[in-house]
Amino acid sequence: MTAALTISNLRKFYDNGHEALKGIDLKVETGDFFALLGRNGAGKSTAIGIISSLINKTAGIVRVFDADIDKDFARAKSYIGIVPQEMNFSVFETPLQIVMNQAGYYGIPRKQAMQRANRCLDQLGLADKKQVSSRSLSGGMKRRLMVARALVNEPRLLILDEPTAGVDIDVRRTMWEFLSDINQRGTTIILTTHYLEEAENLCRNIAIIEDGELVENTSTKKLLSQLQQETYVLDLAEPLERLPESLSSAPDQYWNLIHNMTVEVSVPKTLGINLVFGVLTQHNIQVQSMRNKTNRLEQLFLEITNERRARQL
Amino acid sequence: MTLQQQWVALATILRKEVTRFMRIWQQTLFPPVITTSLYFIIFGNLIGPRIGEMDGHSYMEFIVPGLILMSVITSSYANVSSSLFSAKFQRSIEELQVSPVPDSIILLGYVGGGAIRGVLIGIMVTLTSLFFSQLTIHNFFVMTSVIVLTATLFSFGGFLNGMFAKKFDDVTIVPNFVLTPLTYLGGIFYSIKLLPDFWQAVSHINPILYMINAFRYGFLGITDIELGISYALICLFIVALFVLNLRLLNTGFGIRQ
Numbered sequence: 001m002t003a004a005l006t007i008s009n010l011r012k013f014y015d016n017g018h019e020a021l022k023g024i025d026l027k028v029e030t031g032d033f034f035a036l037l038g039r040n041g042a043g044k045s046t047a048i049g050i051i052s053s054l055i056n057k058t059a060g061i062v063r064v065f066d067a068d069i070d071k072d073f074a075r076a077k078s079y080i081g082i083v084p085q086e087m088n089f090s091v092f093e094t095p096l097q098i099v100m101n102q103a104g105y106y107g108i109p110r111k112q113a114m115q116r117a118n119r120c121l122d123q124l125g126l127a128d129k130k131q132v133s134s135r136s137l138s139g140g141m142k143r144r145l146m147v148a149r150a151l152v153n154e155p156r157l158l159i160l161d162e163p164t165a166g167v168d169i170d171v172r173r174t175m176w177e178f179l180s181d182i183n184q185r186g187t188t189i190i191l192t193t194h195y196l197e198e199a200e201n202l203c204r205n206i207a208i209i210e211d212g213e214l215v216e217n218t219s220t221k222k223l224l225s226q227l228q229q230e231t232y233v234l235d236l237a238e239p240l241e242r243l244p245e246s247l248s249s250a251p252d253q254y255w256n257l258i259h260n261m262t263v264e265v266s267v268p269k270t271l272g273i274n275l276v277f278g279v280l281t282q283h284n285i286q287v288q289s290m291r292n293k294t295n296r297l298e299q300l301f302l303e304i305t306n307e308r309r310a311r312q313l
Numbered sequence: 314m315t316l317q318q319q320w321v322a323l324a325t326i327l328r329k330e331v332t333r334f335m336r337i338w339q340q341t342l343f344p345p346v347i348t349t350s351l352y353f354i355i356f357g358n359l360i361g362p363r364i365g366e367m368d369g370h371s372y373m374e375f376i377v378p379g380l381i382l383m384s385v386i387t388s389s390y391a392n393v394s395s396s397l398f399s400a401k402f403q404r405s406i407e408e409l410q411v412s413p414v415p416d417s418i419i420l421l422g423y424v425g426g427g428a429i430r431g432v433l434i435g436i437m438v439t440l441t442s443l444f445f446s447q448l449t450i451h452n453f454f455v456m457t458s459v460i461v462l463t464a465t466l467f468s469f470g471g472f473l474n475g476m477f478a479k480k481f482d483d484v485t486i487v488p489n490f491v492l493t494p495l496t497y498l499g500g501i502f503y504s505i506k507l508l509p510d511f512w513q514a515v516s517h518i519n520p521i522l523y524m525i526n527a528f529r530y531g532f533l534g535i536t537d538i539e540l541g542i543s544y545a546l547i548c549l550f551i552v553a554l555f556v557l558n559l560r561l562l563n564t565g566f567g568i569r570q
Contacts, residue, residue, distance in 0.1 A: 015570075049570070052410075053410055053411060053569075054411065054570075055569060055570045056570065073413075074314055074413035074415070075413070077411060077412060078314075078413045080411065082411050084404075084407065086404065087404075088404035088405055088407045088408065089403070089408065090400070090403055090405045091403070092336065097329075097332075098408075101325055101329055101408065102408055102412070104321055104324070104325025104326075104328075105322050105325060105326075105412035105413075105414045106318070106322075106412055106413060106414075107314050107315070107318020107319065107321045107322055107414075108318075109321055110321070110324075149408075153412075
């Protein structure tokens with residue numbers, strides 16, 4: 001099967017001499033839900049800008065399905081839907097006008113454009129807002145409008161640059177469900193995000209860019225399996241003023257009293273959870289509930305990028 | 314994109330542009346009518362009778378074509394430069410950049426929008442002039458073709474300005490310091506035959522002189538410049554600006570990093 005996106009030796013020098021991409025290679029398979037992670041300024045948005053033709057590349061090859069962006073840019077663009085990081089629509093137009101115009105730019109006749117625009121706006125929960133000025137929409141609605149606009153040409157590859165930045169939990173959850181749904185129906189999705197639990201929950205594969213270079217490119221499962229430690233959050237049945245001395249000094253275990261009703265403990269995966277409960281029973285500490293710390297990927301991300309930075313110093 | 318898809322894209326950009334200037338008609342359509350009405354009253358009705366005839370026509374009749382064309386020039390130019398700059402400023406230009414629509418269609422869409430506004434203003438100002446003067450049309454084809462070509466030419470000019478503009482001031486500098494002086498010195502209010510030889514020769518450098526004279530020929534049948542030269546010059550500028558703008562769009566000048 002043709003890859004949805006193939007990038008070879010992609011480089012970008014900005015006019016100020018900054019090298020934003022230092023020859024990255026990347027392949028995203030058709031149907032994948034792919035996360036592109038990195039700190040601010042790592043090169044994620046530059047890569048996305050080049051794929052979507054908002055930024056000129058300095059060197060390299062970019063193919064979207066069977067179309068090379070240098071040889072058949074129009075066809076490559078017709079495969080893509082893009083949701084940028086920042087608002088980029090005219091606030092004086094209505095959501096319906098914005099989505100219909102976007103359809104028109106893809107050559108979709110007006111009648112069909114109207115049907116598709118209505119459907120996309122309905123799917124994103126903007127049916128009752130489609131005739132109001134976009135200026136009056138909330139931040140979450142504006143984000144959803146940009147997703148609706150990106151979907152109107154029925155793209156095979158949807159690229160989302162931090163689509164849930166600055167939106168409330170409800171909108172984020174709704175967006176996750178929506179994106180999972182369209183991915184299951186066959187749309188390849190590339191996502192950049194700073195919410196690493198978002199990438200962990202949604203994406204099957206993950207690449208990490210650091211300082212213009214790809215430092216990791218693997219499946220989410222493999223990446224998470226690199227974690228040697230498991231961290232649990234324990235809610236206590238009774239308040240605890242301080243951790244017993246022996247816990248604080250236990251080898252291979254890191255105990256932390258978050259507050260008097262919550263304890264966090266990190267243990268090597270090899271030791272397992274029985275050890276934790278054994279220690280707790282020993283100290284007569286009753287646990288009401290327990291959960292895995294969700295941002296495991298965050299921990300790993302920091303390990304990978306910090307390790308690289310330390311090597312460079 | 315197929316030809317039909319390109320046509321749909323062009324129609325979409327045109328519709329968007331027309332909707333934009335119609336939405337703010339108080340800023341885009343009304344002011345030129347008020348301004349030219351004041352010109353008609355002050356220069357035509359009040360000062361005109363004291364000046365007498367110009368090339369065998371009343372002063373009011375003489376200045377009407379130039380004033381119409383002045384409105385067409387400023388409106389078509391301002392429409393495209395401000396619309397393009399706003400799209401860059403709000404980053405809504407990215408909607409076009411990420412789509413497969415060819416650069417030539419983007420250019421023609423914006424220019425078409427400017428030309429439509431220019432011609433619309435021309436019609437409105439012409440109708441207004443009927444309150445002040447009896448309008449005679451010597452050659453309808455020349456009149457309409459010059460107004461359409463001039464609106465197109467200055468729309469291309471506005472597009473170029475919009476491409477270079479980095480801040481709002483940049484879209485007002487050229488109209489204020491280049492376009493307005495050239496228009497006033499382009500023979501709206503006088504025949505260049507009144508000027509000394511040296512200044513007559515200097516006036517021939519001004520491209521707007523050729524447009525105003527050709528347009529005046531359409532109304533009154535008089536011109537200081539040969540008609541063929543005027544058409545050739547307008548068409549030459551249109552082609553040159555089309556090529557230049559298209560080249561800038563292709564390279565992403567001012568819109569792609």
